[in-house]
Amino acid sequence: xxxxxxxxxxxxxxLDVTQLETTDTLHLLDVAASFQEINNRPVKKxxxxxxxxxxxxxxxxxxxxKTSFDVAGKxxxxxxxxxxxxxxxxxxxxxxxxxGLTLQAMSPDIIVIRHPSSGAAQFLADLLPCSIVNGGDGWxxxxxxxxxxxxxxxxxxxxxxANRTLLILGDIAHSRVARSNMHLLHMLGVKLRMCAPRTLLxxxxxxxxxxxxxxxxxxxxxxxxxxCLRLQLERQxxxxxxxxxxxxxxxxxxxxxxxLAKPGVKILHPGPMNxxxxxxxxxxxxxxxxxxxxxxxxxxxxxxxxxxxxxxGNGGHA
Ligand code: CP
Numbered sequence: 001x002x003x004x005x006x007x008x009x010x011x012x013x014x015l016d017v018t019q020l021e022t023t024d025t026l027h028l029l030d031v032a033a034s035f036q037e038i039n040n041r042p043v044k045k046x047x048x049x050x051x052x053x054x055x056x057x058x059x060x061x062x063x064x065x066k067t068s069f070d071v072a073g074k075x076x077x078x079x080x081x082x083x084x085x086x087x088x089x090x091x092x093x094x095x096x097x098x099x100g101l102t103l104q105a106m107s108p109d110i111i112v113i114r115h116p117s118s119g120a121a122q123f124l125a126d127l128l129p130c131s132i133v134n135g136g137d138g139w140x141x142x143x144x145x146x147x148x149x150x151x152x153x154x155x156x157x158x159x160x161x162a163n164r165t166l167l168i169l170g171d172i173a174h175s176r177v178a179r180s181n182m183h184l185l186h187m188l189g190v191k192l193r194m195c196a197p198r199t200l201l202x203x204x205x206x207x208x209x210x211x212x213x214x215x216x217x218x219x220x221x222x223x224x225x226x227x228c229l230r231l232q233l234e235r236q237x238x239x240x241x242x243x244x245x246x247x248x249x250x251x252x253x254x255x256x257x258x259x260l261a262k263p264g265v266k267i268l269h270p271g272p273m274n275x276x277x278x279x280x281x282x283x284x285x286x287x288x289x290x291x292x293x294x295x296x297x298x299x300x301x302x303x304x305x306x307x308x309x310x311x312x313g314n315g316g317h318a
Pocket of ligand 1: 061062063064065066136145270271272
């Protein structure tokens with residue numbers, strides 16, 4: 001953990017990485033590293049959050065985020081329960097406000113929300129006294145993904161973010177992962193490069209602290225890591241990509257590209273992967289691909305997030 005004994009986590013909610021300072025981020029990553037060991041024990045459970053209640057409120061599909069928050073809560077002995085759109089009264093038209101107030105009436109300590117609308121997590125945070133964690137809201141932010149990516153890169157790069165270059169490749173326009181990683185990794189000193197066809201670059205990218213390159217063979221030169229992004233066909237307007245085969249030919253990361261990067265280059269992907277579309281099959285299965293390390297990091301990072309939120313103002317004690 002951080003040596004700064006005066007440090008105190010002060011956030012009620014985790015809505016966006018832009019609320020975090022470098023000290024918050026490094027402290028959270030240190031706490032995650034201290035929890036990682038629990039995940040390797042024969043008995044993977046500690047009583048740290050016994051008596052705390054965590055709600056997993058997922059209005060969009062998820063495998064990694066939902067499951068790892070569930071595992072993280074249970075490993076810390078919190079009680080977790082899930083509410084999804086399917087099978088709930090959201091499908092009868094119940095509003096976000098009334099659903100939130102209903103969940104709050106059951107006295108949870110933390111609600112993790114994933115929602116297709118940007119700002120949904122902020123809306124609940126303003127409405128409810130319990131802690132809110134943004135598990136992904138529309139195109140806006142995915143702070144816990146950026147934190148676990150940061151944890152993975154910190155381990156891979158032996159704690160050194162300076163003088164490292166990360167290429168983010170693919171559907172940047174629709175990616176909350178790209179936005180959150182851009183903010184967090186820039187704050188930590190990582191140099192960022194982005195590569196996508198012009199139609200998949202977001203408006204305003206000229207004001208982001210990144211280099212932009214449309215040719216993949218040029219973009220990948222001398223990078224330390226490449227983060228491939230899923231082509232989010234479900235969020236795209238018709239006409240942005242007339243031909244998926246052409247997209248794959250120009251932007252699918254393959255072995256020929258990695259020869260142009262730095263020796264020892266690592267590959268990340270937030271998942272789920274479209275093999276053969278944004279990442280080739282052999283790269284997805286290569287030891288340099290850290291996608292499963294990211295999943296493992298997700299459990300430790302989310303344990304740290306639940307712990308810090310549930311014990312804030314309590315000197316870090318549950
Ligand atoms: N990376 C990510 O958010 O994955 P899920 O959609 O499976 O949670």
